[in-house]
Amino acid sequence: MHPNPAFRGTPEEENLRFAAARGFGMLCINGAEGPVAAHVPFVMAGGRAVEVHLARSNAIARAALPAPALIVVQGPDAYVSPDWYGLPDQVPTWNYVAVHLRGVLSPMEPEGLEPQVDALSAEFEGRIAGKRPWTKHKMGEGVMERMMRGILPFRLEVTEVQGTWKLNQNKTPEARAGVIAALEAQGGMAAELARLMRAVG
Numbered sequence: 001m002h003p004n005p006a007f008r009g010t011p012e013e014e015n016l017r018f019a020a021a022r023g024f025g026m027l028c029i030n031g032a033e034g035p036v037a038a039h040v041p042f043v044m045a046g047g048r049a050v051e052v053h054l055a056r057s058n059a060i061a062r063a064a065l066p067a068p069a070l071i072v073v074q075g076p077d078a079y080v081s082p083d084w085y086g087l088p089d090q091v092p093t094w095n096y097v098a099v100h101l102r103g104v105l106s107p108m109e110p111e112g113l114e115p116q117v118d119a120l121s122a123e124f125e126g127r128i129a130g131k132r133p134w135t136k137h138k139m140g141e142g143v144m145e146r147m148m149r150g151i152l153p154f155r156l157e158v159t160e161v162q163g164t165w166k167l168n169q170n171k172t173p174e175a176r177a178g179v180i181a182a183l184e185a186q187g188g189m190a191a192e193l194a195r196l197m198r199a200v201g
Contacts, residue, residue, distance in 0.1 A: 001100060007166045015099045015163035018075065020044040022099075023123065025073040027052060027156075029060055029105060036060055042071065043119050050101060050156040051108070051116045060105075061152050069105035069156055074098050076193040080168070084182040085175040095166050095179070095193055102160040108153035116153050167197045 001008070019025070020043075028037045036059045040052040050071055054061040075097030082090035108116070118136065125133035136144045168176045176197060183194035 001098065001162050002164045002166055004166075004170065006170045007164050008162075010163045010165050012161045012163075015161050016044070016047070018097070018163070019050075019071075019073040019099045019101060022073050022075065025071040025101075027060060027105070028070045028072065029063055029067050031059060031063055036063065040071075041120060041124070043116065043123055045155070048158045050103075050158060051112075051119075051153065052156070053113060053116060053120075053151045053153050056150055056152055061154070065154075066104050066106040069103060071101040071156060072098065073101065076189045076196065078183055078186070078190040078193045080179055081182070084178045085171060086178045087172075087175055093166075095168060095183075095197070097165050097167075097193075097196060098163070100160075100162040101156065101158045102162070103156045103158040105154055105156045108155050110153075112155075113148060113151065113153040117148065117151075165196070165200065167193075167200050169200065 023043070024039070024041050026037050027040050028035060030036075038054060038058055038060050040054065042050045042052045045051045056062075077094060077096035080093045080095050082092055121134060121136070125131070125135075168179055171179075180194045180197050183190040183197070
């Protein structure tokens with residue numbers, strides 16, 4: 001992660017809340033032939049554990065586990081033009097938020113799969129305003145069971161939490177204000193990044 005301490009002061013609890021709210025990340029391990037990654041939705045379990053499921057054919061699912069692992073959770077990001085600072089002798093950069101959850105990845109018992117899948121769908125269905133949540137009971141008889149035979153549950157016991165919130169904390173308030181205004185004008189992800197910049201003051 002970025003070594004500048006100006007971007008690394010976010011408390012662990014806030015990094016964990018951010019990861020839980022995002023609920024999607026890149027799971028990485030060192031495989032026999034080099035790094036292996038999978039992009040996965042996840043749910044936090046017990047505060048400092050992450051539960052995911054993978055296709056049986058996924059390289060991580062077939063790896064020698066338990067093993068050290070990392071989940072990278074990426075937040076909003078955007079290019080920052082030096083013109084927006086209103087200061088001389090600046091250079092382009094990129095602002096972003098990222099949280100790394102390190103720990104040990106292990107297979108879960110097979111009976112843990114159904115509750116995990118239920119929790120995952122309930123979490124994200126519950127975030128959709130004005131919609132009656134989807135549940136597995138809408139599936140035809142036996143269909144869900146057949147589909148679940150193709151996936152396996154895993155749990156990452158988190159031992160270290162790192163967060164980089166690179167939001168121009170090392171610039172003057174006036175320079176940051178110029179960047180925030182420019183990002184807000186772009187809308188979308190850039191505007192979301194601007195909102196986080198305002199929140200960190």
